[in-house]
Amino acid sequence: MKRRDFVGLTSLAAGALFLPSIPGFGGNLVDPERLLEQVDPAVKKRLADAALNAAKSAGASYTDVRIGRYLNQSVFTREKQVQNIASGESYGAGVRVIANGTWGFAATNDVSEAGLAKAAQMAVAIAKANSKAQKEQVQLAPQKGFGEVSWKTPIVQNAFEVPIAQKVELLLAANAKALDNGASFVNSSLFQINEQKYFASTDGSYIDQDIHRIWPTFTVSVVDRATGKFRSRDALSSPMGLGYEYLTPKAQDQVAGPAGTGLIGYRNSYDMLADAALAAKQAKEKITAKSVVPGKYDLVLDPNHLGLTIHESIGHALELDRVLGYEANYAGTSFATLDKWKTKNFQYGSKLVNIVADKTQPGSLGAVGYDDEGVKTGQWDLIKNGVLVDYQKIRDQAGIVGQDHSDGCCYAQSWQDVQFQRMANVSLQPGTTKMSVDDMIKNVDKGIYIAGRGSYSIDQQRYNFQFGGQTFYTIEKGKIAGMIEDVAYQANTQEFWNSCAAICDQSDYRMFGSFFDGKGQPSQVSAVSHGSATTRFNGVNVINTARKIG
Template identity: 90%
Template sequence: MKRREFVGLTGFAAGALFLPSFPGFGGNPVDPERLLEQVDPAIKKRLADAAMNAAKSAGATYADVRIGRYLNQSIFTREKQVQNIGSGESYGAGVRVLANGTWGFAATNTVTEAGMAKAAQLAVQIAKANSKVQKEKVQLAPQKGYGDVTWKTPIQQNAFEVPIAQKVELLLAANAKALENGASFVNSSLFQINEQKYFASTDGSYIDQDIHRIWPTFSVTAIDRASGKFRSREALSAPMGLGYEYLTPKAADKIAGPTGTGLVGYKMSYDMLEDAALAAQQAKSKLTAKSVVPGKYDVVLDPNHLGLTIHESVGHATELDRVLGYEANYAGTSFATLDKWKSKNFQYGSKLVNIVADKLQPGSLGAVGYDDEGVKTGQWDLIKNGVLVDYQKTRDQAGILGQDHSDGCSYAQSWQDVQFQRMANVSLQPGKEKMSVDDMIKNVDKGVYIAGRGSYSIDQQRYNFQFGGTVFYAINKGKIDGMLEDVAYQANTQEFWNSCAAICDQSDYRLFGSFFDGKGQPSQVSAVSHGSSTTRFNGVNVINTARKIG
C-alpha cells in the first residue's frame, strides 16, 4: 500500500483538541513537514460512499459526509525571544443524515470504510430517536449535485511551505522595529490555518476544497516610568484568506490615512515592520494625548475599525437563526425581525448604505467555493439603499422565507462538529463618487477619526451598542488636530446606520477580519471578513471612557 493511501485510511490524528487560549487552534502536535501532506480525493470518495450507502441502508432519505483534515501553526514571540511554536492537525469525518424527517449526526476519527459505515448507522439511529419528539419535518431547499469538483484558495505561496526560521525572523524584526521606536514591551504572533475539506452528499456532489488563512499580529506597549502610566497599540493588520504573500508588502496595496496621522492602510498585503514602528510611536503619543470631551461628534471610521461594527450590528443581526430565535443562548437574537423584512421599507440605514453578503470575496476569510452543505456560494444583498431586503440562510431555512435556495451559509469548525448557519463575509459597498479620506474630513467641523478595533459591547438583540478603538484623532474645522484618548461611541443600530453621511470610493476599500468568531452552544468558531471604505457618521454620541459616573 502506498504511503498516502495508508495515511488516508488510518487517519492523521486521534481527535480535535483545542488550545485553551486560542479557540479553533490545536489538534495533535505534528511534525511541520507533515503539514504539506494531502489525502487522495479518490480515497475520500470511497470512504464517503461507504458512509452514504450505510446511511441509506439504515433508512436515511438524505446523507452528507464531511472528511476533514484541519491544520494549524502558531508562532509567538516577545521582544527578542521566541515564546512558543506549535503545529497541529486533526483528521476525521462527520456524517449527517435525515431519517423520518429529522436530523441525526455522528463523527468518527476511525477513517476507514468500516468506521465510516458505523458512524452513518449511528447518525440514523440518532435521527430516528429525535423524530419521536420533533413536531415538524425538516424541509430542505432543493440542491443539485455537482459531481467531482475542486476549489482552492487562490494563494501565491503556501505559508506552511515557508521555513519556520523565516517566519520567526520576521516577527523578531517587527519586535525590533517597535523597540527602536520607543516601545517598552512588544509581543507578536503569526497564525496559519489550512482546512482540507471533502464534502459528499446523496444529492450527487463530491467536493474537494483546500482553504488557507493567515493572521500576523502584535501588541506594543509604551510606559511612562515616572508616572507608571502605560498605553498600548495593537497591530492594524487584518487576518486574510491568503498565503504568505500577504506578508510581502506591495507599494500598490498601501493607502495613506488622513494627513496628520501617519497611518497607512493595507489591501492585499501587509507591511508588519512599518506598522510596528508606527505603533510604538503612537503608543508613546497616547501617553500625552488629550482626553476626549464627551458630546455629539461626526465620527470618521477607518475600515479596520468599521469592520467590527458591521460584524456585530449587521452581520450577526441578519443571521436568520437569530432572527427566528433559534439562536439565543450565545449572544442573543436579533432586532431585525421578519415583520421588518416583510414590510419591504424598513430603513436599516441611510440611502448610502448598501451591504452585501459574499462567500467568494477575494482575500476574505470566509471565501469558499461551496459551503458545508454542498451549496455553491455567491453574493447577495442584505441592505439595499438602506432598506433591509434579505437574510443569511441555510438549506433548511430557505423555505421559511418562501425561497427556493440556500445562500451557502453552512459551516462547521471541524469534522467532529455538526454544521450550522454561520456568517458570510458581510461588507459595506464603497461610495460611487470619488472621495479620499482627506476629502471627507474637509467637511467635518467637529469630529473624531477612529482606526483599529477596541473594546465593545452590544445587547442581546444586536441593537444598542458601544464601540471603542485603537487610535483616535480630533478633527477640527476640516483638519486633524492631534491625538485623543478615552474615546468610545454609543448608538443603536438603526440610528447609527441612518446617520451614515459619506463613504469613500473603491480606492479606499479594505477588509477587516475576525479569525475566531464564536457562535452556538456547544461553541464553534469561524473566520469571516468585512469590507468597507472609510465612512462618516454624523451626530454620534461620543463618551469619555475614563470618566467616572456619580
C-alpha cells in the same frame, strides 16, 4: 466563545503556552513537514461512499459526509525571544443524515470505510430517536449535485511551506522595530490555518476544497516610568484568506490615512515592520494625548475599525437563525425581525448604505467555492439603499421565509462538529463618487477619526451598542488637530446606520477580519471578513471612557 474574547484574541501571545485552549488550534501536535501532506481525493470518495451507502441502508432519506483534515501552525514571540511554536493536525469525518424527517449527526476519527459506515449508522439511529420529539419534518431547499469538483484558495505562497525560522525572523524583526521606536514591551504572533475538506452527499456532489488563512498580529506597549502611565496599540493588520504573500508588502496595496496621522491602510499585503514602528510611536503619543470631551461628533471611521461595527450590528443581526430565535439561549436574538423585513421598507440605514453578503470575495476569510452542505457560494444583497431586503440562510431555513434556495453560508469548525448557519462575508459597498479620506475630513467641522478595533459592547438584540478603537484623532474645521484618548461612541443600530453621510470610493476599500468568531451550543468558531471604505457618520454620541460616574 464569549463576545469579549473576540477582541482579547488580538493579544494572544500572552497565552502562548496554553495553545490548545485557543479556538480552532491545538489538535494532535505534529512535525511541521506533516502539514504539507495531502489525501488522495479518490481515497476520500471511497470513504464517503461507504458512509452514504451505510446511511441509506439504515433508512436515511438524505445524507452528507464531510471528511476533514484541519491543519494549523502558530508562532509566538516576545521582545527578543520565541515563546512558543506549535503545529497541529485534526483528521476525521462527520456524517449528517435525515431519517424520519429528523436530523441526526455522528463523527469519527476512525477514517476507514468501516469507521465511516459505523458513524453513518449511528447518525441514523440518533435521527430516529430524535424523531419521537420532532414536531415538524425537516424541509431542505432543493440542491443539484455537482459531481466531482474542486476549489482552492488562490494563494501565491503556501504559508506552511515557509521555514519556521523565516517566520520567527519576521516576528522578531517587527519586535525590534517597535523597541527601536520606544516600545517598552512587545509581543507578536502568526496564525496559519489550512482546511482540507471533502464533501459528499446523496444529491450527487463530491467536492474537494483546500482553504488557507493567515493572521499576523502584535501588541506594543509603552510605559512612562516617571508617571507610571502606560498605553498600548495593537497591529492594524487584518486576518486574510491568503498565503504567505500577505507578509510581502507591496506599495500598490497601501492606502494613506489622513494627513497628520502617519497611518497606512493595507489591502492584500501587510508591512508588519512599518506598522510595528508606528505602533510604538503612537502608543507613546497616547500617554500625553488629551482626553476627549464628551458630546456629539461627526465620526470618520477607518475600515479596520468599521468592520467590527458591521460585524456586530449587521452581520450577526441578519443571521436568520438568530432572527428566528434559535440562538436566544446563548448569543441572543435580533431586532431585525421578520415583520420588519416583510414591510419591504424598513430603513435600516441611510440611502448610502448598501450591504452585501459574499462568500466568493477574493482574499476574504470566508471565501470558499462551496459551503459545508454542498451549496455553491455567491453574493446577495442584505440592505439595499438603506432598506432591509434579505437575511443569511441555509437549506433548512429557506422555506421558512418563502425562498427556494440556500445562500451557501453553512459551516462547521471541524469534522467533529455539526454544520450550521454562519455569517458570510458582510460588507459595506464603497461610494460611487470619487472621495479620499482627506476629502471627507475637509467637510467635518467637529469630529473624530478612529482607526483599529477596540473594546465594545452590544445588547442581545444587536441594537444598543458602544464601540472603542485603537487610535483617535480630533478633527477641527476640516483638519486633523491631534491625538486624543478615552473615546467610545454609543448609539443604536438603526440610528447609527441612518446617520451615514458619506463613503469614500473603491480606491479606499479594505477588509477587516475576525479569525475566531464564536457562536452556537456547543460553541464553534468561524472566520469572516468585512469590507468597507472609510465612512462618515454625523452627530454620533461620544463618551469619555476614563471618567467616573457619580
